[in-house]
Amino acid sequence: MNYSTINRITPYIFLAPAVIIMLIALLYPLGYMIYGSFRDWDPSQAIGESTFIGLGNYISLWNDPNFHESLTVTLKFAITVVFIEMIVGVGLALLLDRNLRGMSLLRTMFILPMMIAPVVVGLIWRYMYHPSIGIFNQTLEKIGLGSVDWLGQHALMSVIIADIWQWTPFIFILSLAALQSLPRSALEAARIDGASGWQQIIYIKLPLMMPVLIVTCLLRLIDAFKVLEVILVMTEGGPGLSTEILALRISRTATEFRELGVAAAMSNYLLMLLLILTIIMLAYNKIQELQAVRLRMAAEKEVD
Amino acid sequence: MPKIRLDGLSKRFGDTEVLHGIDLEMEDAEFTVLVGPSGCGKSTTLRMIAGLETVSAGEIYIDERPISRLEPKDRDLAMVFQDYALYPHMNVAKNMSFALRLQKRPRKEIDQKVHEVAEMLGLTNYLHRKPAELSGGQRQRVAMGRALTRDSSTFLFDEPLSNLDAKLRTQMRAELALMRQRVHKNMIYVTHDQIEAMTLADRIVVMHDGHIQQEGTPEALFKQPINKFVAGFLGTPPMNFLDATIESDGDSTRLSGDGFSLCCDQATLDILADYSSRKICLGIRPSDLIYDPQAAADTALTLQVDIAEYIGAQSVLICHCGHQKVMVELKSDTPISLGEKLTFRLALEDLHLFNPANDHAIPGFVAVESTDSQ
Incomplete structure (x- = not known):
């Protein structure tokens, strides 16, 4: 074997272990699931x-009102949480993007919820939402507003609140990183040009953060579609089907209803949904990249 | 046109004071250049005038109106930044019109103004491009255009040419000088490049360690530097400094040092009366040393050539005189060889004399004509 052949195949040899592990750990279960989804199992x-x-x-699921219900709950949940988390997360980042004493401590505290295990988050919130001993109802009663049936009548809203509490920090830290990497001098120029605080946010900061915000939003959306543990611990999908998101329904179909084929088909529906989101995200990145290349080429062509 | 006045302007970052009470007055529509080595406080001064840094003590007046507590937008200023600071997501036209759009000026007026300025700067064909699609020089021009579209009374420039390559810098410097002729506004320009300072300024302010060393016209500063720092900072190649003593033997008095001994005239002697028997420092511009093999020894320096730097029509020779390094300029076609000893004639009136104890120019040798010097 001559040197050039060795040089050519060396990278593939180094990549091989990772590829093999990926094939076993990722493609095999995926193939197994797809195969299973075509069987009554x-x-x-x-x-x-x-x-x-x-x-x-796939056809029976397509016509199954319970699956529709679950899909609707999932969409409602994912879109609501991501929408609110984006607003609160970006807002907090804009608010805390300044150098004051103790700011780093405050920032660390803000991202704590994200570091707690989902099961623990579910338990914490279940107790806080408890109709009689939960802190929310006790407080409400103390100030004379009467109690709220958190995990009963308002179960979806309650799990949405818990998710917002846990995942807003994710958006917060990414937005803060994006904000702090903005060109300082462009912001100073905007101040001299006469932009007020709000105008700086609307005309300069947000547009410049947009690429990061779009990717953050898509990542968070993908994640929100797969949420399971917190809701499982808090409501187990109830009451009725009011909080039964897809991941939960898949797990119940497999374990309680003992229909592995149906569960696999449902997983594939979810997978397709997430695949679409992922493709959008990758396409967006690709477009950005191509645009940057185009701009750079145009600039290089310019000779003064 | 309002004039600008700095009154005891100081800046502290924590416990460190970086500006120690700057007093400065700029006349109407004057092009003032703040120049000095990095860390001398020139950019901080400019940013304080712009309102991007707070003022620790003192006050800034524009047209006798104190402005140090005002927001940048209320100071009626436009600024050009070192890294251009363009808005990357806006095209050239939007970049240039941003301030006017914020002021909610009529659309027609904005379009007209942008086209007028674009025309002046040769940007008309680029109005729809994003900054990333432009070359460095064009970006710099857009930054300047953005400042010009606003009818501010004062323009601030923070090292605007230092991100450009040498050729482009020369070209943009000429364009700036041209713009200067057409736009009669207050301009304050910060640079560490003394050539930019000399070519553009009506008034140069040399700063060092948070103090103003000297201010005045480029010519006054070049001809009558008030101390060794200013003398060494302005001019390329820099001024040579040679240690010397005043020696009298009988009726002749000489300035002698390591490898040279110059004859003094009566006028110089009178000025140096207080310094007899004391050491002084001679300042000699490289361009004031004239190659003359026939020069008499007591009006000339004999230098041994170590290195010849060819830079075109002129060469810079790095020589030594005794143990002291001396740079001279020489026409490149003069036949010389390294290691050779050459004689350079020196006129006494071209000498600069400094007191080695405090590096100040010796009175009598400075501020003869200049009224700007401190």
């Missing part, structure tokens, strides 16, 4: 013993 059977039913699982 009970957990007591080996996959080979199950009957092939083609698109049967």
Whole structure:
């Protein structure tokens, strides 16, 4: 083997272990799930013993009102939390982007919720929402406003609040990083040009942060579609189907209803949804990259 | 046109004072250049005038109106930044019209103003481009255009040419000088480049360690520097400094040092009366040393050439005289060889004399004509 051949294949040899692990850990289960989604499959059977039913699982889900309900809850949940988290997270970042004494401590405190395990978050909020001993109702009663049936009548709102509490920090730190990497002199120029604080935010800061904000928003949306633990601990999807997001329904279909094929098909629906979001995100990055290249080429062509 | 006055302007960052009470007055529509090495406080002074840094003590007056507590936008200023500070997401026209759009001026007026300035700066074909699509020189021009579209009374420039390559810098410097002829506004310009300062300024303010060293016209500062710092800072190649003693033997008095001994005239002697028997420091501009093989020894320096730096029509020779380094300028076509000893004639009136104890120019040798000097 000559040197150039060795040089050419060296990178692939180094990549091989990672590729093999990926194939085993990622593609095999994925293929298994896709294969399973075409079969009528009970957990007591080996996959080979199950009957092939083609698109049967997908079609029955397509017509299943409970699945529709679950999908609606998921969409409502994901869109609401991401919308509010973006506003609060970016707002906080704009507010805390200044050098005051103790600001770094404050920032650290703000991102604490993100570091707590989801199960623990679920438990904390379940107790805070407790109808009689929870801090919310006790406080409300003390000030004479009467109690609220948090995890009953307003279950979806309650899980949304808990999610906002946990995940706003994610948007906050990314926005803060984006803000702090903005060109300082452009902001100073805007001050001299006469922009007020609000005008600086609207005309300079937000437009310049936009690429980061769009990616953050998509990442968070992908994550919100897959949320499980916190809601599982807080409401178990109830009351009724009011908080039964897709991930929860998949888990229940597999374990309680013992329909592995249907659960796999449902996972694939969710996967397709997330795939669309991911493709949008990658496409957006690609467009940005191409635009940067185009701008750079144009600039290089210019000779004074 | 309002004039600008700084009154005891000081700046502290924590416990460190970086500006120690700057007093400065700029006349109407004057082009003032603050120049000095990095860290001398020139940019801080400019940023305080702009309102980007708070004032620790003292006051800034524009047209006798104290402005140090005002927001930048209320000071009626426009500023050009070192890194251009363009808004990357706006095209050239939007960048230039941002201030006017914030003021909610009529659209027609804004368009007209932008086109007028773009025309003047040769940017008309680039109005729809984003900053990233422009070359460095064009970006610099847009930054200047953005300042010009606003009819501010005062323009501030913070090292606007230092991000450009050498050729472009020369070209933009000429454009700035041209713009200066057309726009009669107060201009305050910060640079560390003494050539920019000399070529552009009506008035140069040399700063060092948070103090103003000297202010005045470029010519006054070049001809009558008030101390060794100013003398060494302005002019390329820099002024040579040679240690010397005043020696009298009988009826002749000489300025002698390591490798040279110059004859003194009566006028110089009178000025140096107080310094007899004391050491002094001679300042000699490289351009004041004239190559003359026939010069008499007591009106000339004999220098041994160590290095010849060819820079075109002129060469800079780095020589030594005794143990002291001396730079001279010489026509490149003069036949010389390294290691050779050359004689350079020196006129006494071109000498600068400094007191080595405090580095101040010796009175009598400075401020003869200049009224600007302190």
